Amino acid sequence: MDWHNPRHWQHHVHLEWRHARKFRAWLLGFLGVLLLVGIVPYFLSFDSLKQFLAASVSADTGRTLRIDGRARAVLLPRPAILLEQVSLSEPGQPEQSFALADALTARLELWSLLRGRPKLRELEIKRPELRVVRRDDGSFNFDDLLRVEGSGIRVALTAVHFDDARLRFDDQFLGQSLRSSALDVSLENLSDPKNGQLSASGVVQFGPDEKTRYWQGELNAMAAMRYAEKERRLRIAELQLTIDQLGDSAPQLQLSKGSIKAIGNLDFSWNPLRFVGGQLKLSATGLRAGQRWQSELDIPEIRFADGMLALHRLKLGVTMKSPSGQLATSLEVPTLAGTRQGVLRTDSARIQVELTSPRQQLALNFSSPLEVHRGSLFRLPQYRLQGNYSNRALPRGAIQLALEGSGSLDLRNETLSFDNNGVLDNSPLRASIAIENFVNPSYQVDFDLAKLDLTPYLPVVSEGARDVNPDQPFDLWWLERLNASGQVRIGELVLQKMHINELAFRLAAQDRKLVLDPLSARLYDGQLSGRFELDGSKPEARVRLQQRLSKMNINSLLVDVLDTDRFEGFGSVILDVAAVGDRMSDFRRTAGGSVRLALSKGAIRGLDFAALLRVVNQQIKVLNGEEIKLGDINARTPFTELQADFSLRHGVATNNDLALDAGVLALQGRGVVDFAAGTMDYSILARANPRVPELAGLQGLNVPVHVRGPLEKPLYEVDYASLREQIETRQASQPKVQPRAVAPARR
Numbered sequence: 001m002d003w004h005n006p007r008h009w010q011h012h013v014h015l016e017w018r019h020a021r022k023f024r025a026w027l028l029g030f031l032g033v034l035l036l037v038g039i040v041p042y043f044l045s046f047d048s049l050k051q052f053l054a055a056s057v058s059a060d061t062g063r064t065l066r067i068d069g070r071a072r073a074v075l076l077p078r079p080a081i082l083l084e085q086v087s088l089s090e091p092g093q094p095e096q097s098f099a100l101a102d103a104l105t106a107r108l109e110l111w112s113l114l115r116g117r118p119k120l121r122e123l124e125i126k127r128p129e130l131r132v133v134r135r136d137d138g139s140f141n142f143d144d145l146l147r148v149e150g151s152g153i154r155v156a157l158t159a160v161h162f163d164d165a166r167l168r169f170d171d172q173f174l175g176q177s178l179r180s181s182a183l184d185v186s187l188e189n190l191s192d193p194k195n196g197q198l199s200a201s202g203v204v205q206f207g208p209d210e211k212t213r214y215w216q217g218e219l220n221a222m223a224a225m226r227y228a229e230k231e232r233r234l235r236i237a238e239l240q241l242t243i244d245q246l247g248d249s250a251p252q253l254q255l256s257k258g259s260i261k262a263i264g265n266l267d268f269s270w271n272p273l274r275f276v277g278g279q280l281k282l283s284a285t286g287l288r289a290g291q292r293w294q295s296e297l298d299i300p301e302i303r304f305a306d307g308m309l310a311l312h313r314l315k316l317g318v319t320m321k322s323p324s325g326q327l328a329t330s331l332e333v334p335t336l337a338g339t340r341q342g343v344l345r346t347d348s349a350r351i352q353v354e355l356t357s358p359r360q361q362l363a364l365n366f367s368s369p370l371e372v373h374r375g376s377l378f379r380l381p382q383y384r385l386q387g388n389y390s391n392r393a394l395p396r397g398a399i400q401l402a403l404e405g406s407g408s409l410d411l412r413n414e415t416l417s418f419d420n421n422g423v424l425d426n427s428p429l430r431a432s433i434a435i436e437n438f439v440n441p442s443y444q445v446d447f448d449l450a451k452l453d454l455t456p457y458l459p460v461v462s463e464g465a466r467d468v469n470p471d472q473p474f475d476l477w478w479l480e481r482l483n484a485s486g487q488v489r490i491g492e493l494v495l496q497k498m499h500i501n502e503l504a505f506r507l508a509a510q511d512r513k514l515v516l517d518p519l520s521a522r523l524y525d526g527q528l529s530g531r532f533e534l535d536g537s538k539p540e541a542r543v544r545l546q547q548r549l550s551k552m553n554i555n556s557l558l559v560d561v562l563d564t565d566r567f568e569g570f571g572s573v574i575l576d577v578a579a580v581g582d583r584m585s586d587f588r589r590t591a592g593g594s595v596r597l598a599l600s601k602g603a604i605r606g607l608d609f610a611a612l613l614r615v616v617n618q619q620i621k622v623l624n625g626e627e628i629k630l631g632d633i634n635a636r637t638p639f640t641e642l643q644a645d646f647s648l649r650h651g652v653a654t655n656n657d658l659a660l661d662a663g664v665l666a667l668q669g670r671g672v673v674d675f676a677a678g679t680m681d682y683s684i685l686a687r688a689n690p691r692v693p694e695l696a697g698l699q700g701l702n703v704p705v706h707v708r709g710p711l712e713k714p715l716y717e718v719d720y721a722s723l724r725e726q727i728e729t730r731q732a733s734q735p736k737v738q739p740r741a742v743a744p745a746r747r
Helices: 006-042 047-061 110-114 143-147 554-562 584-590 609-618 693-698 720-733
Strands: 065-067 071-074 080-090 093-108 119-126 129-134 154-171 176-188 196-206 215-228 233-245 255-269 274-288 291-305 308-322 325-338 343-356 360-373 377-391 394-410 415-424 427-436 442-453 484-495 498-510 513-523 526-535 541-553 567-581 592-605 636-649 652-661 665-674 679-688 702-710 715-718
Touching: 047 065, 047 071, 047 080, 176 215, 215 255, 233 274, 325 360, 394 427, 513 541, 541 554, 554 567, 554 592, 567 584, 567 636, 609 665, 636 665, 702 720
Parallel strands: 119 154, 129 154, 442 484
Antiparallel strands: 065 080, 071 080, 080 093, 093 119, 093 129, 154 176, 176 196, 196 215, 215 233, 233 255, 255 274, 274 291, 291 308, 308 325, 325 343, 343 360, 360 377, 377 394, 394 415, 415 427, 427 442, 484 498, 498 513, 513 526, 526 541, 541 567, 567 592, 592 636, 636 652, 652 665, 665 679, 679 702, 702 715
């Protein structure tokens, strides 16, 4: 063809234009088909697509796929499958739902679709409900979905988005559950091994089920995603996660302003997806029932392989601060490892516990194997414990303790228990302690101690000084939140001069009230039994003591308790006494009740009534009214029996029936003892035994003796005026003896 010939060129152009019009018509037609394929499916439902997808999923996974809404396929702007009202079951369990979603969009790669080998690139799910389970062996209930091959659709995701998701995660290995709502999750650049990103935000909830919510918080998380294809290893790197509390917690938690933070790296193997290790730091803060809690957990190395979890160089610290003091605990474990049964164990855990307050201090150091069951139950199967305890009331040192035993801590049920054997202050001890409810703890105790001598720890008391300052207010801080029950046995309790043997009581404490019932002890060769009640719930403390003291050495008791030895003998005391106040002087002023005293084979020291009667017998004719002071401590009035009943009212003891039998004499008395003032005013009538020759002059007379003054050194005064009246009355009542007439002498 001659292209230089104009006629030939014009003819060619005419032919090309004719062919061009055919191509243009074909092109417009193709674009119209594409337009229809890309747009029309938005308005038309493909039932055949539903059937195809349901059949493919069932064949490949054994799961049941239901599409209750529309199913559509589009090409523009990118090839995609759109499904509405979708549900997917667990494998082989068509009635057990694994996932639900309002809408699902699966975007495919165009060129892979044209080649007949579709490749899934993006997945977007709106308002999904998903239940993820990690089984005891570390597998997940979605593992089968990651290795689907029979459908012919290859998975090469670059992005996954969950919008307004609701998630439930059950970890059977740890026995924990987590729920979330309004959760948005984005995974971007998944096909890029160096630039993948993860972000999440939403609300998480803790609780056993949907209806029971213990705590909820707002979650925000960011992390980089790094995938090593050769190793098939996925790393969630530079994780930064925070959860801040929303609203109030459940009433039993009483938790507010809670916050959880986590940073670290987590490693996963791919296909199947398995957690294989990493490193993590967790911290948590919050207010609980007026207490500020703070905890930190550092796990520099985590490994998980073949169903074995190992935590290396683990450190845990927990601190609680309140207006009344601070509790600090720390845990260090070289390696904590466990199997797929959810039990983690170490042979060498070290635990420190320190309790400090203005009133007391407790320091404990545990060395023990440690077992962690399901992430919430901690057991110390065989621990060794060294510690010391000090108290403001015991200012002269700390009580040492060294124990062995076993213990357990259940975080889920909030219980703590210990069984101990060892020594307390160098004395054998066996004790069991159980605690329930960490906010308002309830204690159950069983305490058995051979001997406790508190004398070295008590304040120094000078010779002859009172052991107790009567005006010192009682410090009942320990009763503030005490909720306890159980029993206590102490073989020997020493409080400076006082010795108590075989002390045993069952205690019940709640609402600032303490009851010891029954309360028993061997005290000064005698037996004590009864009950004790202390009520600190009112502005002023109330005390009630109901006791029976049998066959007791009254002299030793009075010497050690009241620093007086004016009485001796053995006997019994029955008392029912109550008092109100916040110091000992208040108790003396308000004491009320009754006291019954019965002594035998004893004596009253400092007063010899027999000698007194001899002096009176010699002075009967003088009757000069002289006041006799009898305070000789070496003097004593022995007696075979002494009985008296006292009635207490407002700290004043009244007695009307004192009776004493001393062989050579008998005493009867009545009067009052004012414990608040520390004084007494007592009238005693002494009657001599007429068969005693040296007291024959007192036959039929009652010698009145007035005892008054301070309790420690009272004055004794004989009422000679009354004695003179008795003598005159006795003389007046006796018949006059007429002189005998003398007969005249016989002459």
